[in-house]
Amino acid sequence: MSPDSPVQDRITWYWDQHAPAYQQFQEQRLAHPDYDAAWTRVWRDALPGDTETVLDVGTGTGHAALTIAALGRRVTGIDIAPAMIAFARDNARRRGHDITFVQGDAVEPEAPGAPYDALVSRYLLWTLPDVDVALRNWRRLLRPGGRLAVVDAPWHVGGMRHSDTDPRARAYDAEARRALALAEADDITAWKERIIAAGFADVEVTPLTELFELDGVHGVATDHHRTLQHLITARNPSTR
Numbered sequence: 001m002s003p004d005s006p007v008q009d010r011i012t013w014y015w016d017q018h019a020p021a022y023q024q025f026q027e028q029r030l031a032h033p034d035y036d037a038a039w040t041r042v043w044r045d046a047l048p049g050d051t052e053t054v055l056d057v058g059t060g061t062g063h064a065a066l067t068i069a070a071l072g073r074r075v076t077g078i079d080i081a082p083a084m085i086a087f088a089r090d091n092a093r094r095r096g097h098d099i100t101f102v103q104g105d106a107v108e109p110e111a112p113g114a115p116y117d118a119l120v121s122r123y124l125l126w127t128l129p130d131v132d133v134a135l136r137n138w139r140r141l142l143r144p145g146g147r148l149a150v151v152d153a154p155w156h157v158g159g160m161r162h163s164d165t166d167p168r169a170r171a172y173d174a175e176a177r178r179a180l181a182l183a184e185a186d187d188i189t190a191w192k193e194r195i196i197a198a199g200f201a202d203v204e205v206t207p208l209t210e211l212f213e214l215d216g217v218h219g220v221a222t223d224h225h226r227t228l229q230h231l232i233t234a235r236n237p238s239t240r
Contacts, residue, residue: 014171058124062088
C-alpha cells in the first residue's frame with residue numbers, strides 16, 4: 001500500500017492532529033521515574049551490548065529513541081507524521097541527545113545509515129498497512145545478525161469501537177481495519193507469526209508485566225484500557 005493511499009492518508013492525518021495530546025501523555029510517562037526506569041530496562045535488555053546504531057521506526061514523539069539514546073546508542077528515528085517528528089526533534093534538543101529524525105514511511109523506510117545493528121518499533125505494527133512488506137523491508141535495513149525489537153499489544157481484542165465523534169472513527173474506518181492485519185488481532189502470537197514469516201530467526205516474546213503493573217497504579221491514556229504489552233525480539237539471519 002502506497003504511503004499516499006487513502007487509508008494511510010487518514011491514519012497519518014489522525015496521528016498528525018493527535019500529536020500534541022500524544023506528546024503530553026508521553027512526556028508525563030518519560031518524566032515519571034518508575035516508567036523511565038522500566039522502559040530503560042526494556043530497551044537495555046532488548047539490545048545486545050555490541051549494538052551501536054539503532055533505527056526507531058514509527059518513532060512518534062521519540063519515546064523509544066530518547067530512552068535508547070540515553071543508553072549511549074546512536075539512534076535514527078523515522079515517522080510519517082510531520083507533527084510527531086517536530087515534537088521528537090524538540091524533545092531530543094531539550095534533553096541534549098543527538099538523534100537524527102527523518103519524516104518517512106515505515107513500510108518502505110528510506111533511512112540514512114543502513115545497515116543498522118538494531119531496528120526497534122513501539123506501538124507501530126498494529127496500525128501499519130502491509131505489515132508483511134514492512135517486516136521484509138526492515139530486514140534489509142539490518143546487518144546480518146542484527147536485532148529486531150518490537151513492543152506492541154493486542155489493543156483491540158473483539159474489534160475497534162469508536163464513537164462517531166471520535167477522530168479515530170474517521171481514521172480507522174472499515175476500509176482501514178481490513179487493511180491493518182494486526183489492528184484487531186486477539187493475541188500477540190499474530191505478531192510473532194508474521195515476524196517469523198518475514199524470515200527473522202530466534203523470535204522470542206516477553207510479557208512486560210512491570211509496565212502492566214505500573215499502568216494499574218497510574219492509569220492509562222484517556223479512552224484506552226489497560227493491556228499487557230509484549231517485547232518481541234528476533235535476529236536477522238542475513239541481508240537477503
